[in-house]
Amino acid sequence: xxxxxTGRMCLKGKIGVSGAAESGHCAIDAAEKAEQVGREIxxxxxxxxxxxxxxxxxxxxxxxxxxxxxxxGLSPAASKIAHVKTYHLPLDYHDLVIxxxxxxxxxxLLLTRSVDxxxxxxxxxxxxxxxxxxxxxxxxxxxxxxxxxxxxxxxxIIKKSHRGPGNVIFSSDPKELVRKIAAxxxxx
Numbered sequence: 588x589x590x591x592x593t594g595r596m597c598l599k600g601k602i603g604v605s606g607a608a609e610s611g612h613c614a615i616d617a618a619e620k621a622e623q624v625g626r627e628i629x630x631x632x633x634x635x636x637x638x639x640x641x642x643x644x645x646x647x648x649x650x651x652x653x654x655x656x657x658x659x660g661l662s663p664a665a666s667k668i669a670h671v672k673t674y675h676l677p678l679d680y681h682d683l684v685i686x687x688x689x690x691x692x693x694x695x696l697l698l699t700r701s702v703d704x705x706x707x708x709x710x711x712x713x714x715x716x717x718x719x720x721x722x723x724x725x726x727x728x729x730x731x732x733x734x735x736x737x738x739x740x741x742x743x744i745i746k747k748s749h750r751g752p753g754n755v756i757f758s759s760d761p762k763e764l765v766r767k768i769a770a771x772x773x774x775x
Contacts, residue, residue, distance in 0.1 A: 600633030601659075602768060603698055605717040606643025606708035606738070613709035613735040617643060620734060620761050621708045622650035627765035629656025636661065636702050638694055638717075639684050640676050643708040643734075648680035660684040661701070663694040696720055703772040704729065706764065710737030715744075722753045727771040733759040 604624060607613055614620075625647035628635045635651040637644035639660025648658045660681040664670035665688030671678065678684060687694050691713055699705055699720040704727040707718055714737040721728050730741050745752060756771070758764040 600631065600769070600772065601636050601702045602628050602633050602765070602772075603636045603702035603705045603717075603721075604628075604644050604647040604708060605638070605698070605705050605710065605714045605721075606647075606734075607710050607714060607736050608638075608640040608642040608644070609711065610642040610709060612711075613643070614733055617709045617734040618646045620731060621646035622653075623761035624706055624708060624731065624765060625650025625652075625656070625658075626654040627762050629654035631765065631769050633769065634659060636698060637681070638663070638691075638698055638713075639670065639678075639681060643710070645677060645680065647706075647708070652680045657682050661694050661698045662686045663689065663691045692716065699724065699726065702726070704768045706731060706768060707738045707741065709734040712737075714738075722750075722755070725754055727768055728753065728755045729764045729768045730755060730757045731759065731761060731764055732757050 621643040629651040635658045637660050639662040651658050658681045662670045664674050670676050695717045699717050705721040706729040708731045756767045
């Protein structure tokens with residue numbers, strides 16, 4: 588297998604990005620930070636997996652593609668037509684979109700189960716759903732602090748849930764967060 592231009596290929600390197608699809612409540616620089624997360628995932632040679640949606644996952648996909656990375660999207664729709672016309676979701680910045688037909692909650696389960704780690708950027712209730720699935724599955728989870736929404740509530744949710752810290756890494760720096768996640772899944 589040929590190494591990507593931007594880093595070495597990590598065979599276990601599938602990193603999911605979970606975050607707000609509607610990002611009006613996110614921090615002003617959240618989209619920029621999401622793009623940086625995508626670029627950093629591509630630089631280490633990992634595959635970015637998203638929910639094939641708008642907002643933070645979309646911006647991460649854009650960053651990864653601009654860096655020459657590979658991006659796979661898992662759509663809640665059952666077909667390309669439904670993805671675009673019913674769900675009003677984009678197709679750009681993805682190498683492959685898999686149409687699950689499982690709506691959002693089923694797609695969330697498939698997304699978190701198909702990756703080696705999840706990074707949370709901003710977020711709403713769907714992001715919280717993806718976080719709790721990953722937490723229960725004991726996946727490494729990176730929280731990009733300072734991006735607003737769910738991401739900025741996770742520390743308090745963990746504390747008040749009385750289930751231990753989980754495998755959760757916090758950072759407000761996209762590059763640092765991706766590097767820490769990569770080290771946990773042995774991709775550095």
